[in-house]
Amino acid sequence: MSNKGKLRIYYGCMFAGKTSALIQYISERNLKSNEFIVFKPAVDVRAGKSVIATHDGKTHECIVFENEMELFDFITPFTKLIAIDEAQFFNKVILSDIKRIIGKGIEVVAAGLDKDYLGRPFGLIPALMELADENIQLQASCALCGGQAEYTYRKVDNKVLVLIGHSDHYEPRCEKCFKEKQ
Numbered sequence: 442m443s444n445k446g447k448l449r450i451y452y453g454c455m456f457a458g459k460t461s462a463l464i465q466y467i468s469e470r471n472l473k474s475n476e477f478i479v480f481k482p483a484v485d486v487r488a489g490k491s492v493i494a495t496h497d498g499k500t501h502e503c504i505v506f507e508n509e510m511e512l513f514d515f516i517t518p519f520t521k522l523i524a525i526d527e528a529q530f531f532n533k534v535i536l537s538d539i540k541r542i543i544g545k546g547i548e549v550v551a552a553g554l555d556k557d558y559l560g561r562p563f564g565l566i567p568a569l570m571e572l573a574d575e576n577i578q579l580q581a582s583c584a585l586c587g588g589q590a591e592y593t594y595r596k597v598d599n600k601v602l603v604l605i606g607h608s609d610h611y612e613p614r615c616e617k618c619f620k621e622k623q
């Protein structure tokens with residue numbers, strides 16, 4: 442039997458409460474401040490440089506992760522939990538770091554968009570989901586019909602993939618509304 446750390450993923454469209462679920466999970470684990478580390482990608486500047494924030498204003502201190510950094514460099518002998526927000530924006534090279542971290546018995550929890558605004562698999566999330574012990578899907582309400590939304594629809598005509606989320610640029614949509622009303 443191994444004492445592998447667990448990997449848990451919260452995935453879904455925008456406004457599904459992924460960051461809230463991540464913050465909630467960290468709180469429930471009741472760890473000391475030196476026992477967990479929260480990361481977010483440098484591309485997500487929505488909350489400023491050192492916090493993750495939910496759309497309803499809850500925040501948590503975090504490390505802003507640049508692509509040239511290595512996750513493993515932040516681990517200390519006290520680390521019990523690594524939390525990663527907006528994980529779709531992380532470079533795939535951190536997968537090997539995550540495997541190493543889990544191998545050390547440290548738990549990893551990540552949240553992110555599983556699909557981009559075109560409905561395509563988004564960045565690191567599909568690979569993380571394959572590796573995960575637990576994948577938890579979160580849903581928002583479709584902006585058009587109120588049904589269960591799994592897609593993020595972009596309301597502005599902007600071809601740049603990384604456009605950080607605000608409600609004026611994106612809305613959650615169910616599969617039917619997403620595909621019918623592009």
Ligand SMILES: [Zn+2]
Binds near residue numbers: 584585586587588
């Ligand atoms: Zn709908």
